[in-house]
Amino acid sequence: MNSILIIIGKIIVAVLRLFKRNAGNLPGIVLWHLTKGKCCKMFKVDCPIIAVTGTNGKTSVTNCIAQLFEQNGKKIIINKEGNNLDTGICSLLLRHCNISGKVDADYLIFETDESHVPVVYSQLKLETLVVLNFFRDQLDRNGEMETLIQKINGFCKTFEGNLVLNGDDPNTARLGRANEKNKNVKYFHAKPYAFATESIFEASEGRFCPFCGESLEYEYYQYSHIGKFSCKKCGFGNYEPYITAENIDLEKSVFTADGHKYSPQLNSIYNIYNMTAVAAAAKLYDIPENVTDNVISKYTINNGRMETFMLGDRKATLNLAKNPVGANMTLRVMNEMQTEKELLFVLNDNIADGLDVSWIWDINFSVFDRVTRVVTSGTRAHDIAVRIKCSGYPAENITVRPDLDEAVAELAKTEGRKFVIANYTAVQPTRSALKRYAEKHGGKNE
Amino acid sequence: MSKIKILHMYADMLDLYGDSGNMEIIAYRCKMRGIECEIDKYSIDSPMPDFSAYDLIYIGGGADLEQQHISEDLVKCRNGIEAAYKNGTFLFLICGGYQLMGKHYRDADGVDIPGLALFDYYTIAEPNRRKRCIGNVVIRTEFTGKTVDIVGFENHGGQTHDVKTPLGEVLYGHGNRTKSRHEGYFEKNVIATYMHGPCLAKNPEISDYIIGYCINRNSDTVAQLTPLDDKLENDCRQVMIDRLLNK
Numbered sequence: 001m002n003s004i005l006i007i008i009g010k011i012i013v014a015v016l017r018l019f020k021r022n023a024g025n026l027p028g029i030v031l032w033h034l035t036k037g038k039c040c041k042m043f044k045v046d047c048p049i050i051a052v053t054g055t056n057g058k059t060s061v062t063n064c065i066a067q068l069f070e071q072n073g074k075k076i077i078i079n080k081e082g083n084n085l086d087t088g089i090c091s092l093l094l095r096h097c098n099i100s101g102k103v104d105a106d107y108l109i110f111e112t113d114e115s116h117v118p119v120v121y122s123q124l125k126l127e128t129l130v131v132l133n134f135f136r137d138q139l140d141r142n143g144e145m146e147t148l149i150q151k152i153n154g155f156c157k158t159f160e161g162n163l164v165l166n167g168d169d170p171n172t173a174r175l176g177r178a179n180e181k182n183k184n185v186k187y188f189h190a191k192p193y194a195f196a197t198e199s200i201f202e203a204s205e206g207r208f209c210p211f212c213g214e215s216l217e218y219e220y221y222q223y224s225h226i227g228k229f230s231c232k233k234c235g236f237g238n239y240e241p242y243i244t245a246e247n248i249d250l251e252k253s254v255f256t257a258d259g260h261k262y263s264p265q266l267n268s269i270y271n272i273y274n275m276t277a278v279a280a281a282a283k284l285y286d287i288p289e290n291v292t293d294n295v296i297s298k299y300t301i302n303n304g305r306m307e308t309f310m311l312g313d314r315k316a317t318l319n320l321a322k323n324p325v326g327a328n329m330t331l332r333v334m335n336e337m338q339t340e341k342e343l344l345f346v347l348n349d350n351i352a353d354g355l356d357v358s359w360i361w362d363i364n365f366s367v368f369d370r371v372t373r374v375v376t377s378g379t380r381a382h383d384i385a386v387r388i389k390c391s392g393y394p395a396e397n398i399t400v401r402p403d404l405d406e407a408v409a410e411l412a413k414t415e416g417r418k419f420v421i422a423n424y425t426a427v428q429p430t431r432s433a434l435k436r437y438a439e440k441h442g443g444k445n446e
Numbered sequence: 447m448s449k450i451k452i453l454h455m456y457a458d459m460l461d462l463y464g465d466s467g468n469m470e471i472i473a474y475r476c477k478m479r480g481i482e483c484e485i486d487k488y489s490i491d492s493p494m495p496d497f498s499a500y501d502l503i504y505i506g507g508g509a510d511l512e513q514q515h516i517s518e519d520l521v522k523c524r525n526g527i528e529a530a531y532k533n534g535t536f537l538f539l540i541c542g543g544y545q546l547m548g549k550h551y552r553d554a555d556g557v558d559i560p561g562l563a564l565f566d567y568y569t570i571a572e573p574n575r576r577k578r579c580i581g582n583v584v585i586r587t588e589f590t591g592k593t594v595d596i597v598g599f600e601n602h603g604g605q606t607h608d609v610k611t612p613l614g615e616v617l618y619g620h621g622n623r624t625k626s627r628h629e630g631y632f633e634k635n636v637i638a639t640y641m642h643g644p645c646l647a648k649n650p651e652i653s654d655y656i657i658g659y660c661i662n663r664n665s666d667t668v669a670q671l672t673p674l675d676d677k678l679e680n681d682c683r684q685v686m687i688d689r690l691l692n693k
Contacts, residue, residue: 197576355581356599358464358643382682386647388465389678390474398678402685 002042005031006101009094022064022439028087028442039090040123048385049108050281053117053152054132054172057083057274060299061132064113064278067295068287074106084113086120096423112138114148118155128162128194128278128284134171135224135350145171155179162186164280166225166273167241169414174210176239185243188280189228190255193248193269196220196227209236214415219412222269224351245276260289265300268351274301304427307332309434311408315436316344316418320427322353327421334419335369343371345388346404346422346430347378353424365391373414374398378426404433412437448669449482450660453500454507455523456516457487457542463642465483465506465540467597471646472502475653481661490519491672497523497530501660507541507602513551517559520546524562531564534663536635538658540645544631545569545604554603565631565638569604572624578603583619583641584690585629589655596649598641598688606631606640613639617668618690635659648683650676 009027016023032039039269052062066078079092083196087254089110097103132154134145149171156163156178166172166188176185205218209231216237221227230237248255254263255272257279264275275296282292304320316412319383321327334341349357365388374397376385381402389395401407408430411418449598469485476483479676488495497503507544508516531537546549549568554575561568572578584602586593595617605623612622613630621629621638630639637652640644646653658671 037453146632352649356463356601356642357568358467358599360465361464361470361644382678383647383686386682387467390471392474392477392645395675395678400681 002101002405003099004297005034005042006094007095008034008124009090013091013094023091023095024083024439025085025088025091028083028085028090031090031094032087035438038123040086040093040120042141042339043090043093043097043103045083045093045103045108045124047103047107048127049121050128050130051110051112051117051126052130052132052277053112053114054130055114055135055167057113057132057270057277060271060274061130061277064275064295064299065130066109066290067299068278068282068285069107069284070289071294072287075104075107076107077103078106078109079111084111086118086123089120089124104398115151117152117440121159122153124163126159128164128281130164130281131158131166131172131175132274132277133166133169133226149174160184162284164188164242164277164284166226167237167239168222168228168273170207170210170216170225170237171228173237173239177211177236186280186284187239187242188243188245188273188276190222190245190248190269190272190276192220192228193222193267195250195252196222209234210238222273224429226273243276243280245272245279247273252383258283260293262293262296264296265298280332302423304431307431309438310442311412311418311434311437312366314412314415314418316420318420318422318427318430318434320424321421322424324364327360327363330419330421331364331367334371335367337417338370339417340370340372341417342373342375343406344375344377344418344425344430345384345421346407346420347380347384348423348426349355349378349380350425353426358389360384360387363387365393366432368393372397372416375407375411376400377402377404377430378423381407403428405436408433408437412441447478448661449484450476450564450657451499452483452485452502452504453488453495453497454485454510455488455505456490457505458489459512459516460506460540460542462507462541463548463601464518464644465642467644468506468538468540468646469504471644472657475650475657475674478674481657486625487496490516490675491676494523494526497526498533498535500530500535501663502536502538502656503527503530504538505540505543506622507543507547507640513542513546514553514557514559517546517561520562521560527562528564530578531635534635536659536663537564537638539636540640540642541604541640542604544640545606546573547619547638548606557560565636567609567631568607569606572603575603577624579620579624579640581619582686582690583621583629584617584687585614585621585641586617587614589613589632589637590651590653594649595687596645596652597683597690598639598643598645598649600640601642602640603678604640613637623693635663648679648686650674650679 012027156175162184167189212234214233216229221230245255307318309316319330321401460676473483547564548561549563552570554571612628613632
């Protein structure tokens with residue numbers, strides 16, 4: 001039976017490839033239906049599996065961990081395209097298995113969607129789970145995040161493999177108590193950096209101990225609710241770190257972990273946490289220090305700075321704008337182009353964006369030249385629409401689409417040149433949405 | 447054609463969190479209705495203007511340092527501004543502008559900056575600079591004759607006391623003081639508030655109250671403003687109200 005399923009899957013992959021379509025998810029969806037939801041169960045995997053999950057940083061950390069092994073001469077399989085649901089992982093394994101379902105590799109390294117951790121790893125044996133962080137986003141209504149944590153916590157109750165947790169995030173650190181018998185729980189931690197604060201920069205939100213309900217006390221906050229916390233009542237948060245990032249200097253872009261100095265390319269506190277997770281995995285698997293150093297110092301992401309995407313035959317340029325200066329620069333580039341064009345502006349107001357969006361009023365939209373249409377998106381899609389309207393731009397040419405996939409589809413539906421501006425936390429989701437559109441409709445990320 | 451004359455004071459120094467956007471919004475809403483809107487600027491070392499010649503005087507917000515800096519200049523304008531206010535000129539004041547029209551402002555270091563004492567409230571800045579009132583704010587107002595919930599963004603260390611006629615009741619956020627019940631100060635020709643954002647962006651009723659007041663202040667008849675299509679603004683506000691209040 002297994003062989004028949006695998007042959008069917010492989011045929012679908014081959015046919016999709018023949019038509020030059022991305023086989024990232026569809027074969028898995030078909031098999032998901034044929035197996036009544038157990039599409040990863042048919043594979044025979046003998047090698048260790050490492051999974052990375054969390055709200056932010058999954059792709060970076062997964063890629064870096066994969067490079068640790070690759071540069072150490074191992075054969076790895078990784079879901080690079082970010083197909084991180086059960087169906088995506090199934091599609092990937094179909095391409096790397098033989099007819100009996102045997103997967104040939106030294107390590108499988110999977111970015112895994114938070115909600116799919118229990119689904120995938122009840123079917124495939126997991127050796128190491130890395131959990132980066134859990135943040136609420138605009139989609140978190142009525143405690144969806146808590147439900148998500150409960151799901152993963154349920155999985156951790158019987159998991160006895162390595163559990164690498166962000167010890168500075170109470171939402172992830174709590175998973176370390178799910179299974180008292182698991183001796184392989186490891187916390188990564190970071191000492192305060194220059195912009196750590198004594199109080200949370202978020203005015204009204206209280207954080208409570210998930211075990212006893214007491215208010216958590218923080219020695220410092222790095223950003224959002226990430227920081228050195230503890231519960232004075234039940235002791236939650238008092239753990240011995242497995243690895244600690246210290247001497248963090250973002251100006252020089254350096255930090256040390258386990259006495260070794262690293263110089264990452266991306267100098268944000270978010271990236272320091274990601275790279276500390278990578279260093280933790282390296283320590284766990286005895287990766288030589290020079291290999292780890294090489295991976296951490298070279299890793300960078302294509303980060304949405306004048307990045308070009310093809311949406312079908314329509315060219316779109318994405319630029320990050322964290323402030324009016326950045327946005328005005330993109331407007332200037334747009335105006336220098338002597339043709340009609342359309343703009344998608346994605347505006348979020350997450351904590352890393354500074355909560356407040358009034359800076360958009362310092363962008364000079366009155367210079368708009370031959371901009372025929374504007375689409376707005378993000379958690380503050382309406383605010384940017386109002387701002388552009390009050391600059392004198394006709395309201396009837398503005399379309400508000402808070403959902404990013406809908407916004408990209410709206411932008412791409414007409415012909416012509418496209419520009420996309422996204423603020424800090426909006427830029428990666430926007431890249432993903434542009435890529436998803438390109439995957440579905442042809443086109444590429446150049 | 448109707449016309450309103452505006453004096454925007456210290457635009458170069460007091461402009462926090464999009465405060466200058468308020469002037470862009472007033473000008474936009476006038477233009478859409480064919481109302482001429484003339485905006486003059488006044489700052490330190492400008493020649494002394496005839497304050498009473500203006501229908502609207504607008505002052506935005508700034509940091510402690512800027513506030514200290516302009517307060518000396520502002521004192522020189524005291525008589526002119528007071529005469530204009532008594533003559534019916536509308537005062538629209540944000541944050542620092544709000545504080546400086548009261549009796550005094552004590553900054554975070556305990557230094558007293560005298561206000562113009564047009565109104566009898568006063569402000570004391572929270573000495574711990576980390577303890578600021580920061581975040582989105584929703585207040586319920588009645589000043590237009592209807593119940594209108596307005597949304598803005600506050601970021602102030604100042605704690606304003608003795609406000610007898612607030613602008614609205616706080617539904618979300620802090621208001622005049624940390625976790626206080628009321629926000630801002632109101633008289634028929636005064637709106638003073640901690641709301642940035644800018645304040646008028648998603649609250650067209652405030653803009654139109656101000657514009658309507660200015661248009662009618664020298665006339666015996668009450669002109670009705672042409673309604674504008676405010677769908678975007680109203681949707682924008684509703685998204686925030688739903689997010690902040692219906693959790």
